[in-house]
Amino acid sequence: MTAPFTLLTWNINGIRARLDGVLTYLAEREPDVVCLQEIKCEEKVFPRVPFMELGYQLQLHGSKGYAGVATLSKQKPSEVIKGFREAPLDSHCRILNTVIGGVRIYNLYVPNGTALGTEAFTYKLQWLERLRQELDASARADEPLLLCGDFNIAPDARDLVDPASMVGCTHFSPEEHAALAKLQAFGLRDCFRKFNEEAGQFTWFDYRAGAFRKNQGMRIDLVYATAPLYERCVEVVHDATPRSEESPSDHIPVLAKFS
């Protein structure tokens, strides 16, 4: 995109349970591109009309009651790919790959992994490995490319409350960090950390035990960009305000501005 744009990435934990809040937020902020994760519905059930009325084009990749991603944009994408390029294609519906205004944008809901040693954990690692392979085969680090979404990995010790207590747990294991590092080694940089080096800057808070009130969470919703786009990144903000609204998602939105 030669023009400036704002990007919003937000795991909304069910579009049907969150519709009013998301619409209100988009109407206020008017981001150019919106990457939603965990829409938790099939494409035919997604409430398209109110988003179209806000001026968005909708690209959906969803399945019944679980996972699913949606990319909304004011400008019509020039390319839309659901899932990986090569079979097997993303049966959980976790990847939506679009080109909007000349920028390839991967909207990602990385598998949770459940627990170390489980099939789900192996799936998470393999999924990240496949993503790196796809980038190698189809993308270039010297072109504008953006990966954003719910990575389900806290990149470093600043990105959760008590690293010591997370040893042996998913989201902060050496295996996941290695997979993330390998993905990043394609030539991607963490846009939030361009502007903020502090610990305790979280995007997800457990619904239980007053975690949000106590700022006990994790930074797992991330925006990665290749160098040409990273240079154009002028702001990344975690916006906690929707968490104080009624019936919030357990994730807060992340807004990134590019000049």
Next chain:
DNA sequence: ATGACACGCCGAGCGTGA
């Protein structure tokens, strides 16, 4: 040490989340 919320699943607990 454990549990604590919430979603969507054809209707009740359950799988899943992180």
